[in-house]
Amino acid sequence: MSKMPSKIRYGFSLDPKARLQTAHGVWGGVNSQGEIEMNFYYESEALPPFVEQIVAPDGSLGHEFIPENEELREVTRYIHTRVLLNYNTARGVLEWLEEQLDALEEEGRVMYDGPDSGVTQ
Numbered sequence: 001m002s003k004m005p006s007k008i009r010y011g012f013s014l015d016p017k018a019r020l021q022t023a024h025g026v027w028g029g030v031n032s033q034g035e036i037e038m039n040f041y042y043e044s045e046a047l048p049p050f051v052e053q054i055v056a057p058d059g060s061l062g063h064e065f066i067p068e069n070e071e072l073r074e075v076t077r078y079i080h081t082r083v084l085l086n087y088n089t090a091r092g093v094l095e096w097l098e099e100q101l102d103a104l105e106e107e108g109r110v111m112y113d114g115p116d117s118g119v120t121q
Helices: 087-107
Strands: 025-030 036-045 052-055 061-065 075-085
Touching: 025 075, 075 087
Parallel strands: none
Antiparallel strands: 025 036, 036 075, 052 061
16 A cells, blocks of 8 residues: 655646626525536626717717616626635635634724625526
8 A cells, every 4th residue: 555645735827818897796505416506697787788869959979868667677696707616615615704703803904885795696
């Protein structure tokens, strides 16, 4: 039987296609395979279907505006990253996040936006 090493060293290599992403929230849950599926998204005001511009009686163009519906505000959630975690990895991520949150709280760098945490199911 071969001797087990006393330690393992993990190196890091960044994929040239890797990009830093903003995440305003995450949507997901447990899938049929028993994995946690996380879909990270950022939010943006939806582009209007059209804009209008005033034309004066002399033919000159006035300002451009978006006809607004006062009862509707549309925000688009763009999913940019999908992650599947098994139980052990999810526990590891949870512990790591708790350590990072503790560090932020100790440094006094906590910014809380209120009840909307950006996590949906």
